[in-house]
Amino acid sequence: MVNTIQNPETQGVRPGIKNPVQETLLTPRFYTTDFDAMANMDLSTCEEEFSAVLEELRADYNRHHFVRDEQFNQNWEQIDERTRLAFVDFLERSCTSEFSGFLLFKELSRQLKNRNHLLSEAFHLLARDEARHAGFINKAMSDFNLSLDLGYLTKNRTYTFFKPEWIIFAVYLSEKIGYWRYITVFRHLENHPEHEYYPLFRYFENWCQDENRHGDFFKVLLRSQPNMWQSWKGRLWARFFLLTVFATHTLTVNEREDFYETLGLDAKEYNRHVVRKTNETSLRAFPEVLDTEHPDFFRRLEQCSENNVKNQKIDATEKPKLVKFLLKLPTNCSTLWHLLRIYLAKPIDAEALRSEVH
Ligand SMILES: [Fe+2]
Ligand SMILES: [Fe+2]
Numbered sequence: 056m057v058n059t060i061q062n063p064e065t066q067g068v069r070p071g072i073k074n075p076v077q078e079t080l081l082t083p084r085f086y087t088t089d090f091d092a093m094a095n096m097d098l099s100t101c102e103e104e105f106s107a108v109l110e111e112l113r114a115d116y117n118r119h120h121f122v123r124d125e126q127f128n129q130n131w132e133q134i135d136e137r138t139r140l141a142f143v144d145f146l147e148r149s150c151t152s153e154f155s156g157f158l159l160f161k162e163l164s165r166q167l168k169n170r171n172h173l174l175s176e177a178f179h180l181l182a183r184d185e186a187r188h189a190g191f192i193n194k195a196m197s198d199f200n201l202s203l204d205l206g207y208l209t210k211n212r213t214y215t216f217f218k219p220e221w222i223i224f225a226v227y228l229s230e231k232i233g234y235w236r237y238i239t240v241f242r243h244l245e246n247h248p249e250h251e252y253y254p255l256f257r258y259f260e261n262w263c264q265d266e267n268r269h270g271d272f273f274k275v276l277l278r279s280q281p282n283m284w285q286s287w288k289g290r291l292w293a294r295f296f297l298l299t300v301f302a303t304h305t306l307t308v309n310e311r312e313d314f315y316e317t318l319g320l321d322a323k324e325y326n327r328h329v330v331r332k333t334n335e336t337s338l339r340a341f342p343e344v345l346d347t348e349h350p351d352f353f354r355r356l357e358q359c360s361e362n363n364v365k366n367q368k369i370d371a372t373e374k375p376k377l378v379k380f381l382l383k384l385p386t387n388c389s390t391l392w393h394l395l396r397i398y399l400a401k402p403i404d405a406e407a408l409r410s411e412v413h
Contacts, residue, residue, distance in 0.1 A: 083148060083151045083152035083155050084155065084215050085155045085158060085159070085212045085213065085214045085215065086155070086159050086214065086215050086216075086217050086222060086225075087159070087162070087214045087215070087216055087217075088159075088163070088216065088217055088218060088219055088222050089218055089219060090162075090163070090166035090167065092218065092219050093163065093166075093167060093171075093174065093219045093222075094166070094167050094170035094171045094174070095170075095171075096171070096174075096219065096276075096279070096280065097279070098173065098174075098276075098279045099279075100278075100279055100281070101275050101278055101279035104275040104278070104279075105173060105177075105275055105279070108177070108268070108271050108272045108275050109173065109176065109177055109180075109272075111268050111271070112177060112180040112181070112268060112272065113180065115180075115183075116261070116264065117184070117187070117261050117262070117264070117265055120258065120261045120262070121187045121188070121190070121191045121258070121262075123191075123194060124254075126254035126257070127198065127254055131198050131199060131253070134252055134253070137313065137317070138252060138317040139199065140313075141311065141313040141314035141316075141317050142199075142252075142253065142314065142317065143196065143199050143201060144311065144314065145311070145314050146192050146195055146196050146199075147196070147201075147203060148307075149192050150189050150192040150193055150196065150203050151203065151208065152229070152233075153185050153188040153189035153192060154185070154189040154203070154205055154208065155212075156181070156182075156185040156188075156226075156229075156269075157182050157185035157186045157188075157189055158209060159222075159226075160178045160179075160181040160182035160185060161178070161179075161182040161186075163175075163178040164176075164178035164179040164182055177272055181269050181272065184265045184269065188262065188265070189205070191255075191258070192255075193205070195253070195255050198253075220280065220282075220283055220289075220292065221292070221296075223273055223276050223277050223280070223283065224277070224283070224292055224293065224296040224341075225296055225300070226269075226273050227270055227273035227274060227276075227277060227337075227340055228296055228297065228300045228333065228337065229300065230266045230267070230269040230270035230273060231266070231267070231270040231333050231336050231337065232300060232304060232329060232333045233263070233266040234263045234264075234266040234267045234270060234336075235328075235329045235332045235333050235336070236263075236329055237259040237260075237262055237263035237266065238259065238260070238263045239325060239328055239329055239332075240256060240259055240318065240320070241256065241257075241259035241260045241263070243318065243319070243320055244256050244257075244318065247319050249319075250317070250318050250319035251318075252317070256318075270336075273340075274339065274340040277340050277341075278340065283342075284341065284342040284406065285342070285406075289342050290342045290343045290402075293337075293341040293342055293343050293344070294343055294344075294345060294398060294402055295398070297334060297337060297341070297344060297345050298345065298394060298397055298398050300333070301330045301333075301334070301345070301356060302356060302359055302394060304326060304329065304330060305326050305330070305356045305357060305359065305360050306359065306360050306363050308322050308325060308326040308329075309322055309323070309326065309357070309360040309363075309364075310360075310363070310364070323357070327353055330347060330353075330356075331347045334347045335347075337405075338403065338405045338408065339405075341405055342404075342405055342406050343402040343403065343404055343405055343406075344402060344403050344405055345397065345400070345402060345403070346400060346401060346402060346403055349400055349401075351396070351397075351400075352397060352400070355393035355394075355396060355397050356393070356397070358389065358390075358393050359389075359390045359393050359394065362386040362387070362389055362390045363390070365383075365386045366383050366386055366387070369382045369383055370383075
């Protein structure tokens with residue numbers, strides 16, 4: 056289903072500047088949207104909630120957090136080659152996805168400036184955080200004599216068009232899954248400091264609170280649009296985005312088993328934990344979520360991941376394109392089948408749970 060990611064050793068066009076990884080279904084994407092539709096969204100049903108999340112963003116709790124302290128003044132040559140490659144690959148993907156968030160939020164803030172002050176300010180504050188995150192990771196990359204050419208990335212990446220509702224579903228999930236990814240690594244290293252080979256991980260606790268706040272802002276945005284949670288279409292989209300994000304996460308985490316191993320984490324367990332937690336968190340925003348406790352849920356996701364590995368092996372051969380296509384047909388059908396079965400399995404009705412609570 057998916058091509059391989061380029062070898063992290065690939066050298067850049069200029070010394071020290073890393074070539075961006077080849078774009079595949081699994082690399083972080085860059086998005087654009089319908090700015091007019093976004094500007095004209097009616098936010099009136101959630102005014103109080105918007106002021107509350109905006110206050111949180113204005114408070115800028117992490118303004119002094121992203122400063123490199125003396126722990127960074129070391130030579131990192133003692134990190135073995137395997138760990139270094141896995142870590143640099145992690146840094147590159149993280150930097151690209153933080154930067155992708157920055158570009159989207161910055162453009163939204165700019166486009167909405169004179170049309171929707173509340174949203175424009177909120178997106179400006181979100182962009183501020185993502186710029187810090189991307190910059191901090193890029194500095195970490197420079198410790199390994201690499202950096203991402205963010206200007207090149209801005210101009211040369213393909214931008215995927217998502218209508219505002221899709222942006223809201225997708226960004227909500229990417230912020231919340233980001234939160235769970237960072238906090239899970241942080242908590243694990245707190246208990247196993249022997250695996251912490253670089254100080255960046257110590258910054259994850261406060262860092263992930265930024266992602267959590269970003270997610271909360273998108274939650275209010277979602278709840279302010281009744282068609283996103285009251286209609287059957289909203290329900291279908293909610294499940295679609297959950298499935299897409301969880302499938303992508305499972306494939307990328309299993310593909311990068313090495314990186315999680317360097318931290319003393321089991322990739323499969325880590326993925327399951329992050330997916331479960333993100334699904335549980337989404338109950339507060341989405342009309343429906345997936346049933347991660349269904350006995351087949353992870354079995355099917357992990358089968359998709361194994362299919363992906365099989366496809367990569369086929370892609371790596373010298374066979375003609377048509378032969379590769381035919382060889383991949385059974386695995387692609389199997390992946391589609393498993394995804395469909397997860398999608399159609401009985402979901403958890405978040406709205407029904409909400410009405411029970413209140
Ligand atoms: Fe971020
Ligand atoms: Fe974020």
